Amino acid sequence: MVRILSRKFFEVFFFVLFITFVSFLFVRLAPGDPVLTILNVDELSVSHDQVEALREEMGFNKPLLVQYGLWLFNFIQLDFGESYVTGQPVMEMILTALPATMELAAGSLIVMLVISVSLGSLSALYRDSWIDQVSRVLSILGAAVPSFWLGLLLIDLFGARLNWLPTMGRDGFISLILPSLTLGLAISSVYVRLLRSSLLESLSQEFIRAARARGISEWRIFFVHAFRHSLPPVITVFGVSLGSLIGGVVVIEVLFSYPGTGKLVVDAIRQRDYPLIQGYILIMAVIVFIVNTVVDISYRYLNPEMKLKERENR
Known part of the structure; x- marks a missing residue:
């Protein structure tokens, strides 16, 4: 465990260093000028001297690598700067919006x-039955339908027509139902078929036949032995698709006007708020890395074969 954690420490160091450079470079190369956005040049008359003075004050007249070095120095001190639009600390803004995003991700x-x-x-237990066929159709539909379109359908049905559920904002548990249902339905289609195939493969293993020969009940064989054996591939895919989940949260937050970090960063992109964009990218990247690390560690404990291979290699 110590060896794994030390290796992960060096991985996260180089990973964060790479992410900081890439996020800084891509944000700076994106079209648009935050100085012009801050000065509202579309609504106000601003002179060239005023634009250049603000650009110099914000450090945009310095070489790109110098800007990155100054920003990295502040980042090491956990100082992500202040928002160009609101003037609030970036870390404070993200941490304020993060609980809403965590609620939506957990609900989904x-x-x-x-x-x-x-x-x-049920599809694995009743293979090739009508339940399996219905499950296959629902999985295909879930994979084919975009999450935002599914969200619009749910808004129209439960919000506009039936008026059962709120469709905008964050006002308690009831406002979490539609966005969680939208994103949860969208991502479950992959895991239904994956879990089915993994369970069927587990049920065909030698240890399952040995358990049946020992007289162990089918319920225990399925939910204790086969189900646990089928989890590692599912957990691995979840770690890989975590980035897609975060991207889906951004789309759903914008669609339902849910005040999380996704909506926050979309507004920041519109306003060219560089510090807020970079802070969001880094925090989400670190969260993804931590979750993937937990997935890797849990994979070892759920898959005894990995432990046996490690012992043999020692």
Whole structure:
């Protein structure tokens, strides 16, 4: 465990260093000028001297590498700067909006787990039955329908027509239902079929036949032995698709006007708010890296074969 954690420490160091450079470079090369946005040149008459004075004050007249070095020095001190638009500290703005995003991500994962585990397990238990066929159709539809279009359908049905659920803002648990359902349905289609195929493969293993020969009940064989054996591929895919989940959260937050970090960064992109964009990219990258590290460690404990291989290589 110590060796794994030390290796992960060096990985995260070089990973964060790479992300800081790439995010800084891409944001700076994006079209648009934050100075002109701050001065509202579309609405106010601004002289060339005023534009250049503000550009010099913000350090945009310095070489790009010098700007990156100054920004990296502040980042090492956990100082992400202040928003160009609001003047608030970037870290404070992101941490204020982060709980809403975590709520939405957690709600979506709960919806995904309920749908994936129930449909995937039933499809494996009743292979080639009508349940399996319905599950296959729903998975194909879920993979084919974009999440934003599904969200618009749910807004139209439950918000506009039936008036059962709120469609905008964050006002308690009830406002979390539609966005969580939208994103959860969108991402569950992959895991339903993956869990089904992984369960069927597990049920065909030698240790399952040995468990049946020992008289262990089918319920225990399926939910204790086969289900655990089928989890590593699912967990691996979840770690890989975590970035897609975060991207989906951004889309859903904008669609439902949910005040999380996704909506915050979309507004920042429109306003060319460089510090806020870079702070968001770095925090999300670190979160993805941490979750993937947890996935790697949990994979070792869920898959005994990896432990055996490590012991053999020693």
